[in-house]
Each structure stands twice: as C-alpha cells, then as structure tokens.
Amino acid sequence: MDLITLTGEPWADYGLLDSGHGRKLERYGKYRFIRPEPQAMWAPASEDWHAHGEFLPAPDDEGGGRWHFHKPTPPEGWPLAWEEVRFTAQTTPFRHLGFFPDMAPVWHWMRTQIADKPEAECMNLFGYTGVGTLALAAKGARMTHVDASKKSVAEGKANAALSGMEDKPVRWMIDDAGKFVAREVRRGRRYDGIILDPPKWGRGPNGEVWKLEEGLPGLIADTRKLLDADSRFLFLTVYAVRMSALAIGELVRQSFGDLGGRVECGELSVREEARGLKLPTAIFARWSRG
Template sequence: MKIIKTINQDYELIDLKDGYKYERIGGVLIKRPDSNAKGTLNNPNIEQQLDAEYIGEVGKGNFITHRDLPDNWMVNMNDMHLRIKPSSYKHIGLFPEQKVHWDYVKDKIEASDKPVKVLNLFAYTGAATINAALAGASEVVHVEALKQLNNWAQENSKLSNADHLNIRYFQDDVISFLKREIKRGNKYQIIIMDPPSFGRGPKQQIWKFQDNIDELLSLSAQLLEDPLCLIISTYTPSVNKDALYHTLKKHFNQTDIETYAMVLEAVNNKRLYCGVGGTINFK
C-alpha cells in the first residue's frame, strides 16, 4: 500500500462519507462522488461550507456552485502549475494520488547520469509529462487520444514554464502509436501508463483493459532500451494489486516488481482507495 498524505495547502482530502469525498483544491472546497469513500462525516457542518458539489449521475450530472467561483482555477503541486476545470464526468483534471509516481520518476531521472527519454501513455492533462520534463528528461513523448486533453496538457506545460522543454504531444490511439514507434526504432528509458477500464481512440478504436493490457505491455517492452523503470496505474475495479503483479510478471522477467493499492489519507486520517499502481525497477 502506498499512502499519500495531504500533499500541500493546494490539495487536501478533508473528509469522507459513504459515496462522497470532500476536497479542498486550490482553496476551493468541493464534494464529489466516489464509490470507494466510506464512513460518516467527522464534521456534518462541512455541507454548509461547500463552494461546489457534483450533483447527478456520474457522466450525466454537473457541478453546482454555492459561491461565486470561476469556471477554472490553479493549483501548485510538485513545482507544477496546473489548471483545474470541473467537468460533467466529476473529474477536475488532476489525480493527486499520482504524486507517488511523480516523485518516483523525478528521483529516477535526477539520479541518472545518461539522457533519459520518457514515454507517457494515456497521458490525460499532462502532470506526469511535465513532471518528467522539469526533472530533466532529455525528451518526453505524451500520447493522449482526446484533443481537448492534449490542449489542456499543453496549457499546463506553459503555466509550469515547461513549454520550452523537449515535449512532443500526440493525439493518437496508444496501441497504434506503439506499433509505429517500434517500426521507427524509437527507444525509451522510462514508460509511464495509466490505462483506463474502457476508452476510444481518435478513430473510435476500442480500448478495454482486460482485452488489451497484454498487448500494451508486450509492445511497451519492445520500446525499452537501457531501461530505468516502467510505471502503471489503473482504476479498473476488477484489477487488484495481485492481479496486476501477475500481469506485469508475464511480460517482464524482473524480480524488482512492486504492485500496491494507492491510498489518499485525509487530514482527519481517514483513507480513500484510489486504484492500484505498479513499478518495475530495472536499475
């Protein structure tokens, strides 16, 4: 288990109750649904203190504001400046539990005495991309299927003063991209991936974790050269740390494979399960 405590004043997990989490993000107190949230509120009065909350079924609802709030705002994390934008899918553009992986990658890059190329797959709004670039990666390749998320990632890069660094952005289906990279002979020292349970590529290519994870890992293995690490995280409900370990072991004959639950710890010490992660340490 990797426990991620309150990160800084720009992100705090405040409290949990059955089905909901309460977070302070960039000074804004919000309530969002989360099926992994359990318990009762320590402070029931928090409901009257909310700045915004998500109302309705996930994917069909929206955020309702209780204060005069902008449509988006900023947070500062790990030397990155990231824009927060609440969406109809309850997401905000940030998964703070990923800090455990940002720190891991940063340490790997800073400890290397050789240039490090990083490939970030299912790259979302770019925090892992920017983190690797700021840590000193010689090149970071960012692959994300959705145009709006790629645009958001590039905006985050500018806000973090990383837009002058060697980051290349691709709007592409991950499997198709990996196959072309193999043909091109490109190699990487670090691969980061955050595959969803289900997704679609730009040409409506279907991604299903259970159907496609083996191909993803097999292709990724062919792109590693003088590798430092591979990092994976998933929020797929049917995948626990043991299942992820055995999946990684099939494709990487490494003894240094670690898989774990990712857990955010609230300021009141309650804990929220946030999926599973895994690292393969080659050096």
C-alpha cells in the first residue's frame, strides 16, 4: 500500500506562518499564536516571532499546560470561515483553537465523494465542534453528528447558527461513539459516508472509557456494517499516537476490502507559508468507492 500526503494550504482565515525548534506560529484570522509542535524538529525561518499568545506545555499531572497571552484576545472567541462554513475559534485548555485546520483537504475530499449523491446520508463520529459536519451539510448531505461532550455539541449547533445552517438536516447526538455505532448496526441503518477522528483516550457521557489501540478495531468493524455497495467513503484520522499509517491502512483494507473500491493511507500535513515546507500533523486511512 503506497503512502500519500494530504496537505492543507493557507486560506484567508488560517495559515501556518513558521515552524521549528518544537513550536509553530499560526494565524487565526487577525490573531497569531504559538503552540508546541514536536514534529517541527528543524530550525524556523525566523527567530523573531510575534504572537498574541503562546501555549506553554506542562506535565499532565500539572494540568498539561496553559496559555500565556502577550496581547488581548477575545476569551469568548472570534468568528472565522472556511468557504461557506463559519465557526468560532478560541483558545482552549487543550492547546488547540476549537477546530483542526489540517482537516481542510479532508473536507474537500469528502465533498467530491458525495458530489453526485443528492441528500447523501453521512456521519461524523467524534465530531467535536462540527466544522466537518457543516462542510458536508452545506453540500446537501444529511448529517449525524456524534460527540460525547455536551459542550462540543453545543458549540457545533452554535457554529451551524453562525453559518446560517440551522435548517440543515443534522442530528446532533451527545453519545459514546462506539455505543452509538453499535446501536445503528442493530437498527439496520446505512450511510453513504463516515468520518471518524477518535482521540487517543477519552470518556463517554456516562463514564465509558475509550482507549484507541483497544477500541479502534471493533469500531472500524462496526462502521463497515453501516456502509454498503452504494456507499461512497470512510475517512479515519489518528493523532498523537505511536502508530503507523500502514497499520491503520491495513486495518481499513481488511474491513472494507469486500466492498471493492480503493483503500489509501498516509499523512495529513499543513504547508508553511514562510518556506512552503510541509508540517506533518496526523496519519489517516480512507476507503472510497473509486
């Protein structure tokens, strides 16, 4: 299986300005932030970084780190846009800013997979604040958005309102992803596309414990039962784990090989504006009809 790279390019409201020495400098609208980035092992293009804030990492037993602000930023967040999707960015305790910009090429790819399928039925597992959900809903997909966090689902609904998409057919589900998928299998449901972005570790709304290495094979097996010969795609991303793209690619290939089509795997990356180099961010595996 050949490895491929999907690269996120800068857009009006986001860009990776520079990276190096274990950090990255990004722009989110009119604000700039510095965050840790272990993959940036090279030297930065410039040593003179100016930012509104920086996330300073710390051990997990000390809370994992905190933001240090050099200039005022809105604590309630500020609006950004990706194509027709509008959403709120804000500095979170988890070091990110409420969405994952490296997913932009994935949003584009999923849209192409359902372009000729009116009212495609799609599901976003571990859907977070719903930018990917709205990227598909904007093109006519009927969406099921699943996340165990009430706060994240509320933010997803708020982003739908900000985008003027309150009337789009989206089921906003606060649920444990594994249990929800298992119930959908028992109900005999089917989908045209599924995107899943599972965390390394997490808890469901009722205290369910999720560990990626233990839970992923069963989850992939269940998502296969929700797709059929007329389905279009599955896209899996994995962050921050010691796992190979080839490993998750083979997992998807064995589960989806009977559907035909194509299985691919590789890395997500973001292109740095300073030099054009690609900063790797995650690994992925995907199945598509053709």
